[in-house]
């Protein structure tokens with residue numbers, strides 16, 4: 001009896017000390033904040049789907065996406081936004097272009113106003129930072145890589161990495177890109193008559209080879225371990241997205257987490273092997289991306305990267321430099337297979353600037369391909385490989401007429417913004433490369449309407465690399481083959497971190 005009377009107050013005290021504050025925090029995060037924020041936005045005329053305890057709107061999003069992904073679009077339709085983001089489409093129609101929804105208990109403010117988005121992206125105040133991603137995703141892209149570091153760390157990384165993407169380096173990389181493309185075209189040389197080819201797969205192989213060789217001096221065979229593991233990791237991460245994130249759950253030994261941990265270890269080892277083999281090489285480290293990072297490692301000044309940061313940068317560039325580019329090539333090939341008139345125009349331009357069977361060897365040649373440039377820009381507009389991105393507000397902010405509370409994630413739905421008729425004109429859903437005839441800034445009513453590579457300080461560091469690679473590959477294909485869509489093609493764009501055709505891209509290749 002005495003023992004019970006003694007234990008009870010101790011237990012109550014423990015509960016009070018440890019459990020009660022946690023319960024209070026959970027109440028604030030899961031109940032009070034959603035309530036207060038919903039009211040604060042409502043006062044400004046912004047509403048959205050109702051917050052549901054713990055889950056926010058995740059279940060609705062999953063359901064709408066599942067339903068949408070069984071549909072197949074007419075192949076002439078570029079109106080892909082409702083298929084990819086059915087939830088945004090529905091909420092825009094119900095609540096207007098600026099609306100609030102909930103990723104678990106995280107407030108997400110969707111904004112498509114070009115001027116507001118420009119203000120956020122060009123801000124150097126440090127008040128809009130890259131959105132936090134789920135911890136599982138850092139295994140894929142590296143937490144300490146350029147894409148996710150902030151402030152002085154970002155400046156240090158960017159200064160070290162910039163020279164790897166200079167015009168002079170791009171010229172050197174042009175050669176690598178041509179060589180890798182020749183290798184894959186050599187494999188296609190068995191195509192003597194019209195034959196079907198799964199282009200999404202081929203472009204993935206090619207862009208993986210190019211980034212592995214151009215940035216890391218490793219071949220596809222060495223890099224293949226990294227790409228394969230990254231693919232597996234990506235599947236794991238994408239399946240995480242359908243569940244709410246509860247902090248700490250990434251440490252629980254669930255089957256999915258155990259798989260992710262294993263793949264993470266495997267990927268680190270593969271990347272380390274590439275780094276170690278360069279460290280042990282007799283010559284100097286070289287001037288490619290990896291060489292530049294390793295040299296910085298030995299630097300005595302503050303411009304230094306640690307080995308851990310280099311490994312994370314490698315992951316970042318393996319991922320960023322491959323998925324996006326292969327999708328740019330895939331969608332452009334789809335568009336040119338549909339629009340034979342444009343395919344012929346580009347072939348004529350290629351023949352004129354590069355000849356019929358000469359292997360292009362200088363980066364200057366590609367800068368003359370004006371029509372091709374316009375086609376790629378139009379492809380980036382209609383089928384932007386990165387179809388949305390976001391920023392987090394680090395303090396209470398006023399943006400135009402909006403008051404944005406600290407901690408809000410601001411989402412920019414690029415696919416919506418790229419197809420806005422008020423900005424792009426009444427033919428916004430049509431494939432019309434000529435809109436870029438007078439340059440990107442004059443193609444629409446807003447000079448920064450095309451955001452495929454983002455803008456401002458965090459603009460894509462690889463955009464020139466990407467455009468050069470895409471031009472080289474397409475030039476060399478058009479010199480050899482005529483492309484048309486296979487009857488097997490199903491037009492089903494889907495967002496799997498990047499925008500990709502759900503069922504691949506079967507194309508008929510006909511040697512010229």
Ligand code: HEM
Pocket residue numbers: 130146147148158316317320321322324325328384385386389390451452453454457458459460461462463465466
């Ligand atoms: C068609 C191809 C590509 C597209 C559409 C694309 C798109 C983008 C976008 C939209 C961002 C900004 C994301 C944000 O602000 O949240 C970005 C950033 C970035 N991209 Fe690309 N990218 C492409 C190719 C590449 C390539 C080839 C590389 C590297 C070789 C690369 C490396 C990066 C890096 C490191 C960042 C982060 C930059 C920073 O935060 O300072 N990208 N990219």
